[in-house]
Amino acid sequence: MSTQTIPVGQDILSPAKQAAQELRAEFTRRGIFIVNIVSSPGAGKTSLLEATARHWVNQNKMSVLVGDLATDRDAQRLSPLAPTVQLTTGGACHLEMPLIKKGLGELGEIETNFLFIENIGNLVCPASHDLGEHLRVVVLSTTEGDDKPGKYPKMFRTSQVLVITKSDLLPYVPFSVEAAVADARLIQPNLQAVTVCARSGEGIPEWCRLLDNAREQMLATRDA
């Protein structure tokens, strides 16, 4: 009997990261910009997507994969506005690549500019899983408190955009947009920030412009 030590030095998630990288490359080729939307439960991810779809009405610009532990309530809300597939995780706290692939199969051949992945409401686990997105957007609502970025550093560190939702409640809650953005930028200095109210539509044009610009940049880099 002999013993042998085998050096490995590999990220546990490297096969999943590889799959995500391949998906990103394929969608870049097809000109479809993937946006992974993450937040705590109830921050307003679905409302943000509804407002986005209303802003881009009749433009055929977006499709959605929406994750949930149970129910298809989000898909029911989004389906009238954009092609949507509900991914039900059966209790899992985040989405992973196999479920994304399954959802894409159900969505079929899509010809849209944007594929949104609405992740499970959870500021912890989804941070560790690359889903092939070009952009990770963290949504923070004014009712959650402006101290949250520092408490969930991985999520804010791995995101490129911060959307602050429910701006209509700012007069009633102790939330400072400046403090939240400053806290988040200590963790991720390059974070772009936009404040919106999905119900009134305030900030939605800016948010949609940010998305269009990000996609244009992806296309320019691809074609360079």
Add this chain to the structure above:
Amino acid sequence: MHEASLVRTLLHKVSDLLTEHQGDCVETITVELGPLSGVEPLLVQSAFEQLAPQSPVAGAQLVINEVALGAKCRQCHVDFEVQRFKFLCPTCGSNDVQVVRGDEFRLLSITIKQSLTDQARV
């Protein structure tokens, strides 16, 4: 709470390596994780204790090396430890820094037992 799924992935990887290297059993699995790896060492250990006995890796010991969060400044190239998730270079004050350590859950090495020597196998 995704430690269980990550530990399952780890056990698959280790089982594959055991087969690949024609080992009989795994003695030690050494992993590295840090503050931005998104996993909690205690939860990893307990998920491992739950899941390993039903896998080909049964009997192995899991060694967790916790590392500090390390970054490198892209401006002055100094390597430093990130304190309290403040991504600022302590030398030049730049926030243009790249995380180089402590943001992954890495399998460093495994130690396996083999009943046959390489020569015996040939």
